[in-house]
Amino acid sequence: MSYRLGVDVGGTFTDVLLLEETTGTTYRAKTPSTPADQSVGVLNGVTKVCEEAGIELAAVGQVLHGTTVATNAILQGRGARVGLVTTDGFRQVLQIARSFVPGGLAGWIIWPKPEPLAKLEHTIEVVGRIAADGSEVTPLDEEQARSALRGLAEADIEAVTISLINSYANDAHERQVAAWAAEELPGIPVSISSHVLPEMREYERTLTTVANSYVQPEVSRPSSSATSSATTDVVTAHTNSPSS
Template sequence: MGYRLGVDVGGTFTDLLLFDTASSTFWRHKTPSTPHDSSEGILNGVSAICEKAGITPGDIDYFLHGTTVATNAVLEGKGARVGLVTTEGYRHIMQIARSFVPGGLAGWIVWPKPQPLAALEDTVTIRGRISAEGKEIRPIDDADIRTQISVLKANGVEAITVSLINAYANGAHERRVGELVAEIMPGVPVSLSHEVLPEMQEYERTLTTVANAAVRPVVGKYVSNLRSRLAEAGMNGKLSLLRSDGGLMSAEKAEEHPVNILMSGPAGGVTGAIWVGRNAGIRNILTLDVGGT
């Protein structure tokens, strides 16, 4: 006999659905969310729903979790202060972006650009260059890298993004920068663009990796705390988080690459609605997500 538990944390309520894979029996429970520490509300719900089903948390094989922790950190501006290391000549990559301005005629006049998640004063550049074919054109200089990392350390950044030009083709330079960051700033999370989003288009790759760095301390603390509290409650099942595409990723990967769960909560609802529609023979379906907040 096996049990699967789905948990979605909203701003007002935390919803739980427990499913018995052997008998197809399910139980539902709703409990107030605890914004100061979401894991507290989750554990309250886990205890209540297990009591309803007459089981213990140790009987749960899979814990599937949708969360808006990463989303809220970005929307509320509560992410970490991010330091960005990029290639010499590209210091303004976050400010220039794609120079895209929405709207019709003269739309740019009334459109205030959003504040980048990595400020210009927290952006440094290093020498060295990789070609679009992944070949080293100019080697990096450890002394130069150490100097620039020291600038970010003095600025008090809480997370580091390394996004070098053409790193998607060859991440060797980024890996070395990451090693030096770990040496100079131990304990500070480092996000490397060729690991987070190994694709061309420098701005998009940099933006995604910066967003990953911004929410990494928040999500890392949350997921680690949740895993600890579930273990204390006796749950040994696998903890997986919903990705932005409606799929699943391990808790460990979510701590490393939290940018992939930015739309975790809403994506789960859409994916579930699609599954219901497909099994009900409905080809066209409109989903609606109304939150308490």
């Protein structure tokens, strides 16, 4: 028989659902979450539900993982100080967004726009341009990019997002800037939009990648008694591994 297992890590409890794919039989388990090291609560729940089903861990063919920890970090404002790297001319991508204002006439007057997770003063531009077909229009300016990245270092940035125009079609520029960031901001995690959400639309791709950077301290905080740590739910490029 084949089994699939789903895990949902919440702030208080970790819920586990085990599905036997042939018959549709399900087994459930709930265990306390362990914020100091989320993997402990997950493993406790997995062990408990497998014992209830009478199967070995090796019988599980697929594990699906979700968590509200990242959502809570955003809602409570407990994220990292994020530095955003954009293509020259796109510095206000998060502020402009899609210029959508809800409501009818004069709705914009009373609508408080949410504060971007990466502040404008922590957003820099790099010279260089990729076309929509993935071809290079303007090469990167290394001296200018490194100088801008050093400015983020002086601002005590805790995480960096790199989101360049049309990087979904060609991620070469983002990977190169990530390599420079690894040298200019050693030890600072870097999220690359072409890895996190390689799709069209600069605002959505940038917003998603900034959110990934913002929650990293909360979801990857290691336990003092453990050497391992949890990882984010999306693919992240760290400064010590900028290449794809």
